[in-house]
Amino acid sequence: MSRAGLACATAAALIAAAGGALSGGGGHLMHARALIAALVAPAAAQSGDEPIYYQHPDGKPVYSLTPKTTTDGRAFRAVPAGADLSFDDDAASPASAPVAAPAAAIAGGERKIRFYRNPMGLADTSPVPKKDSMGMNYIPVYEGEDSDDGSVSLSPQKIQRSGVQSERAAMRLIRTVIRAPGAIQLDERRVSVIAMRSESFIQSVANVTTGGKVVKGEPLMQIYSPTISSAAAEFVATIQSKTTGGVATYGRGSRQRLVNLDVPEAAIVAMEKGGPVPTVLQWAAPRDGIVLERNAIEGARANPGDVLFRIADISLVWALVDVAERDLGSLSVGQVVSVRARGYPGRVFDGRVSVIYPQVNRDTRTARIRIELPNPDLALLPEMYLDAEIDTGNPQPVLAVPDSAVLDSGERQVVLVQKGEGRFEPRNVTLGHRGGGYVELRSGVSDGEAVVVSANFLIDAESNLKAALNAFSDAGAAK
Incomplete structure (x- = not known):
């Protein structure tokens, strides 16, 4: 049979099958969608812009093999080979935007079928062609479309509609700043009491x-x-x-x-x-x-x-700051601290961490640190409120990606690496410092690899589904 004849036969089967599925009412709408996609996909392999069927101009689930008009005189819309057969949520018809034909059709060659998956997306696969309980054909999954590593392939149109964006992992300086409030106190070693x-x-x-x-x-x-x-x-x-x-x-x-x-x-x-x-x-x-x-x-x-006089030297004062318990691991004696006194907006006083007190407040879950601050002009006074910033970042550039690229399940952290041609591969990564909207990657990704930074949750969900299907497929093949 010629390619055009094959397309016509496939389209005829499409119309008949779709009509049977839709005759059952709204409950069979999803079955009709999946069946249309399964039957039209082979026909889409034909070349050229020759229509393979005609659809109602309003997108209704009404089809014809030949040109046709509605009762009000409007012509049915021609659907050419290679049309996007994905369905919108608000209509039971294929989307109208044409896209490129599948890679297998463009290549014109035959690819090996790995297994057949349930047309409704259920976790059920078969090594041989079969039908489900509704009489719908299982959909073939070819080599390269799924892989054991959970990678997923998306069409350019789906990538555009989902808002997928990527950014390359690169060496960056990550500035991790701990901010905490505190107050000025006297240096205990610089206080003298005069008593008889x-x-x-x-x-x-x-x-x-x-x-x-x-x-x-x-x-x-x-x-x-x-x-x-x-x-x-x-x-x-x-x-x-x-x-x-x-x-x-x-x-x-x-x-x-x-x-x-x-x-x-x-x-x-x-x-x-x-x-x-x-x-x-x-x-x-x-x-x-x-x-x-x-x-x-x-x-x-x-x-x-009896204390007659109490005199204090405030040319050097202490800043007592309460930092969150989770930040203790990033602190060490000698770190540089920038202090801004609320009484002097815009002015910065530089000091260093001198003591990390060995106790955590059980109520606030904070630990106190002591910062020594030179005070040559005696501007800092006891009990003055302040805000401290402690830079705990690595002074050397590290491999980093945006925070939004990391999918954190609590047990593992994953990024989606863009492999080209619409393929995305999940990678387990080990994280380091965070700061400035970026996170350090200590393993899992190489410098220059592109990772997904938006809509990665959608890709990850599809990847997890395909990985589950692969597991069922392997189990069925073992039997």
Whole structure:
């Protein structure tokens, strides 16, 4: 039989079969669609634009082997060889957009049939031609159309309609930034407290107030202490004595008593040089810093341990930041941190991670880290809110693809590699760092391979279905 005759015979079978399927009502609509596709596919192999059947101009499931008109005088639409036989959801007719004929038809050669699959997409295959319970022929699956690796082939039209897009895996710098809030705190090592070690009376207080700046050695107050005066008189009497070395040893003990009472070193040295026993001692600032607390009041009595001044050096401060538990694995001591204080919009303070506290908050599931920040202009103040950014990315370029390319099932991560000619192959991959919309691929994909970045869920679903069909086919062949 000639190719044209074969097309006519196939089309006739199409019309008859479709009419029988549609006569059963809406419940057989899907069967008609699958049958039309199965019967027309061989006829589509003929060359040229010769119509193989005619369809209702409104896309209704009404067909004819010869030119025909509707009751209102409109001509039926000619369907040429190679027309796209996929069905839309809103109509029971093939879509009107013509596409290229299948690869097997273009090649004009015969390909080996691997197996036959259920026309309704059920997980049932057969090594030989057969019909289902509705009398529909099983659809042949040729070599190259399915593969054991789950790859899937799509026509250019289906790729375009699905919105499939791809991007090549390439070496990129991935910047992974951890952002966390925190607050400024004092460096515990740079805080000094001035308190008396004996009962004392405050004679006078210098013009120093809370919040003011002081420098090391600057006078703060004058105090009188009966205990200190007694110890000082004993020390002076000892060093002025002309007795032997035994008394000299006792003199060293008198000096140590003054040191234990926290008498300023300058006052002790003055007594050693022959100065008089002081009745009033002057206390000076032990370091440069800010006066955080002033409790000294002129004429007041100070008991041992009472804090009279608290001075802190804030030229170096701490930033205490709470980071999420999941980010702990990316942190290490010495990492560079950028801090933005909410009181100084647009200004960035640079520091480094100095301590990662060995405890996780059970309620917030966060861990605290300490960042040392230079503060030369004293702009950062205690309890000031801040936002920290910690760059944990790899400084070297790594092979990366967009985040949207990865299909993550929880147990495995997969990307779809574009193999050309409409074929897509799923690949298991091992992921690394994420950042900037990209994810590092440590295995599974080579540099330059194109991966699907959109509509990959649709391709993956079809790939999984074909893999399942292959499994059933292999099981049936084994029997």
